[in-house]
Amino acid sequence: MKNLNKEERQEKLAQLLADDPFLTDKKLADKFGVSIQTIRLDRRELEIPEARKRIKSVARQTYSKVKSVQSREIIGELVEIELNKFGSSVLETTADMVLEKAEIVRGHHIFAQANSLAVAIIDTDVAVTGSANIRYQQPVSLGERLLATAEVQSIEDNKFTIEVTTKVNDKMIFQGEFVVFALEEEEIREGGR
């Protein structure tokens, strides 16, 4: 690869490193037929870190302890609640919730809000989800505000059926039917349902 001017070379360089972060300056220098120093100047101008750091950050991405879903008890902010009847919560969507290549909120964040709301409105110490039947109606974009509303449909012993709908600006984007079980103290200790 030769006869490239500075601009072309740097463009190509950025591209190459984007899809192969393992390339060292030496390899790049050979590839472009320039000196190592030139590659280093290029990287500096483009603010691209050295190979070891690039590799490390790739490794970190997959290795980092998963915290993609927040750890709070209720995902979003509780707006209103009437135990065993209904409840609603609001979730502001942020950059860490969207897909890499599009600013669309990842499904499990929407699910998490709905699920945690369904579990929260049950009047018991511990409730677990048994099943769910969900539909995503519309993709949600970064920055949109999710309003989830949950309503208890039926109660049989410790089995609750809850309908959750989530809207953005009054437009329905998600709907789900959750079956949630209330656990009693003994069941919790036994670790079973």
Next chain:
Amino acid sequence: MKNLNKEERQEKLAQLLADDPFLTDKKLADKFGVSIQTIRLDRRELEIPEARKRIKSVARQTYSKVKSVQSREIIGELVEIELNKFGSSVLETTADMVLEKAEIVRGHHIFAQANSLAVAIIDTDVAVTGSANIRYQQPVSLGERLLATAEVQSIEDNKFTIEVTTKVNDKMIFQGEFVVFALEEEEIREGGR
């Protein structure tokens, strides 16, 4: 960490490096209160490579294998993948994933692992979940290791039906059918389906 004999130290060392390949010999030496040379002898006996090589191999696993997929956006760790066919991932459950009053993993974490795996195995730039039908068979306790397996059942145009099952020690704890749509470039820009 001290008063460990050689055998205990090496055991612990292997464990530490297994779940954190980024630790340098210096950090390990401090941790165990021994010299760097001792750590190096240990690594040599255990045939564990240096930090940079460990990091590189972690980066390689997830990078070269599934470059185009948003595999790095997966919840849990990708184990294997065959685009448009199947894939599996493992998720170690941690304290921040459990309910406040019981050490039971919250449903949406299990869902998130399954959902992100379902989306990741699709061979497209962007995929979004359309609907899901899920059942939680058994509660999962803190510390248990979730193995999710996804298998593509059918493909119609851009509509994929994927079956995901999650197990703990070979015991099924979650099952779900996901309908996922592959988005094309134009659709992404329009922000809709």
Next chain:
DNA sequence: TTTAAATTAGTACCAGGTATTAATCGAGAA
């Protein structure tokens, strides 16, 4: 107490850099 194993120390060397200063090259302007 002697001996062997375990540990620590020290040295030379390596890859893949950073950071800095200086030299050289090539093309267009005065």
Next chain:
DNA sequence: TTCTCGATTAATACCTGGTACTAATTTAAA
């Protein structure tokens, strides 16, 4: 034609996180 400036290359000192090897020292067991 010479001057000048941006681009490129060279050279040097230093860094991290090692390998490989030799040697000394410490500890524990026979």
